[in-house]
Amino acid sequence: MNMYEDTSSASRLLALVSQSCSSDVNMDHLISYIVANEVPMLDNEISNNVEENNVDLLEYDHEIEHEDPGPHILTLLIQCTLSMLRTTNFILLWRLAMIINYTRVRANPGTVVLWRKKAAEEQGKEMFKSVFWAFAPSIQAFKHCRPVISVDGTHLYGKYKGTLLVAVAVDGDNKIMPVAFAVVEKESIDDWTWFMACIREKVCPRRKLCVVSDRHIGLKHAMMSDGWAPPDGFHRYCLRHMASNFQNKFKDKHLKNAIHKAALENQICKFNERMDAIGTINEKARQWWESVPLEKWALCHDEGKRYGITTTNLSVSFNNVLKGARSLPITALVQLTFYRLNKYFDERRSSCERMLCDGQNWTGIVNQKLSHNAENANRHHVETFDHQKGIFSVKTGHRSCPGHVYKGGHTHLVNLKEKSCSCQKWQLYGIPCSHVLAACEFRNIDFEPYVKPWYKVSTMEKVYTPKFHPILDKLRIKLR
Numbered sequence: 457m458n459m460y461e462d463t464s465s466a467s468r469l470l471a472l473v474s475q476s477c478s479s480d481v482n483m484d485h486l487i488s489y490i491v492a493n494e495v496p497m498l499d500n501e502i503s504n505n506v507e508e509n510n511v512d513l514l515e516y517d518h519e520i521e522h523e524d525p526g527p528h529i530l531t532l533l534i535q536c537t538l539s540m541l542r543t544t545n546f547i548l549l550w551r552l553a554m555i556i557n558y559t560r561v562r563a564n565p566g567t568v569v570l571w572r573k574k575a576a577e578e579q580g581k582e583m584f585k586s587v588f589w590a591f592a593p594s595i596q597a598f599k600h601c602r603p604v605i606s607v608d609g610t611h612l613y614g615k616y617k618g619t620l621l622v623a624v625a626v627d628g629d630n631k632i633m634p635v636a637f638a639v640v641e642k643e644s645i646d647d648w649t650w651f652m653a654c655i656r657e658k659v660c661p662r663r664k665l666c667v668v669s670d671r672h673i674g675l676k677h678a679m680m681s682d683g684w685a686p687p688d689g690f691h692r693y694c695l696r697h698m699a700s701n702f703q704n705k706f707k708d709k710h711l712k713n714a715i716h717k718a719a720l721e722n723q724i725c726k727f728n729e730r731m732d733a734i735g736t737i738n739e740k741a742r743q744w745w746e747s748v749p750l751e752k753w754a755l756c757h758d759e760g761k762r763y764g765i766t767t768t769n770l771s772v773s774f775n776n777v778l779k780g781a782r783s784l785p786i787t788a789l790v791q792l793t794f795y796r797l798n799k800y801f802d803e804r805r806s807s808c809e810r811m812l813c814d815g816q817n818w819t820g821i822v823n824q825k826l827s828h829n830a831e832n833a834n835r836h837h838v839e840t841f842d843h844q845k846g847i848f849s850v851k852t853g854h855r856s857c858p859g860h861v862y863k864g865g866h867t868h869l870v871n872l873k874e875k876s877c878s879c880q881k882w883q884l885y886g887i888p889c890s891h892v893l894a895a896c897e898f899r900n901i902d903f904e905p906y907v908k909p910w911y912k913v914s915t916m917e918k919v920y921t922p923k924f925h926p927i928l929d930k931l932r933i934k935l936r
């Protein structure tokens with residue numbers, strides 16, 4: 457049977473929308489069909505039903521501006537559905553379908569939209585449950601970012617009291633790169649597992665991804681599900697969240713700061729020293745932290761999975777980008793993410809162009825780090841142990857530090873073949889430490905291949921090369 461052949465206009469339209477959401481329906485054909493066959497009939501139905509649906513229509517009109525005064529196909533369609541199906545959540549689903557499909561199919565192919573429905577109280581009907589969306593440019597961009605995402609949830613204050621879930625990656629200059637969104641009912645195990653499954657399937661098929669988040673039970677479960685458990689995925693906790701939980705329980709700022717320093721230590725011996733000192737002050741505090749697996753929060757036990765991303769501040773800072781969004785209707789929220797991301801990509805693209813024009817090879821933060829490390833490398837003494845395997849011992853030079861009596865005089869083992877240094881900084885951040893730079897300098901080896909590619913300006917340019925395309929302006933949502 458042809459997909460356009462059915463009995464009632466409402467069920468026919470819903471079938472069209474649901475098919476256009478799940479497959480590559482040609483929207484031009486769909487619209488032509490609707491104009492020819494459905495609009496005249498809908499007009500009558502709308503006139504008969506407008507009055508009893510007055511409230512919803514008023515709300516709807518408040519949100520949408522008509523570009524031209526003539527018959528508006530989308531509005532007619534929506535109004536028709538409104539008149540036939542009097543469930544607010546169903547209307548929501550419909551409106552989302554229209555807007556997101558226009559974004560996806562007409563203008564931005566590759567954008568992913570997935571949603572779930574649930575059974576309504578009224579028998580045989582379904583209601584909106586949750587929606588996931590990731591714009592095509594973000595999906596493309598993530599391929600050039602380090603394999604880490606930070607995820608977080610934030611409550612919505614609008615008519616729909618749901619939760620907005622956000623996944624963000626970071627570019628080579630440690631700036632956020634929003635990857636995916638979802639509106640769900642609440643942060644349940646089911647919601648988080650679904651969100652993470654969508655990310656895994658549609659956005660980040662590459663394995664060995666690290667996820668930084670708070671210790672929400674829903675996420676813990678999600679990270680044990682298919683595709684996210686090690687060795688495919690690694691869960692790391694946000695240090696800021698853990699420190700805040702600790703502070704609530706122990707109410708000791710000094711101890712909290714001391715543990716924060718321990719968590720950021722890159723060497724296990726230094727970490728142990730700090731934890732021992734904390735244990736002598738408050739053994740229960742130490743036990744509280746050590747009851748959580750060390751790799752989840754202590755950088756020196758991380759095994760280079762989080763690349764220095766220790767908090768979900770990234771997603772929090774994206775919440776700032778979404779300022780004012782949380783009280784919007786969901787459809788307007790989707791639109792807002794689209795326009796804000798377009799603007800953000802555009803700004804970041806210009807920033808990359810400026811860096812390239814200036815002949816900058818590495819991103820700002822990496823430039824700084826490399827210069828600092830190169831300066832320290834000048835004071836190191838290198839001995840070759842196996843030139844072929846690239847094994848060196850590097851003794852750090854003595855130097856005075858402001859506020860400290862003495863520093864240096866340590867010996868580190870550099871293994872270029874295994875890309876490791878006993879100080880662990882190289883493995884943890886993907887940027888050669890001063891010891892590695894000293895060894896490279898000593899043997900006249902180019903250090904550039906030892907810097908992770910996502911820190912290059914030319915790679916960052918690739919992150920922001922994908923472009924958003926304007927959505928048809930027939931449907932315009934006011935972003936109040």
Ligand SMILES: [Zn+2]
Pocket residue numbers: 868877878879880881882889890891892
């Ligand atoms: Zn080192």
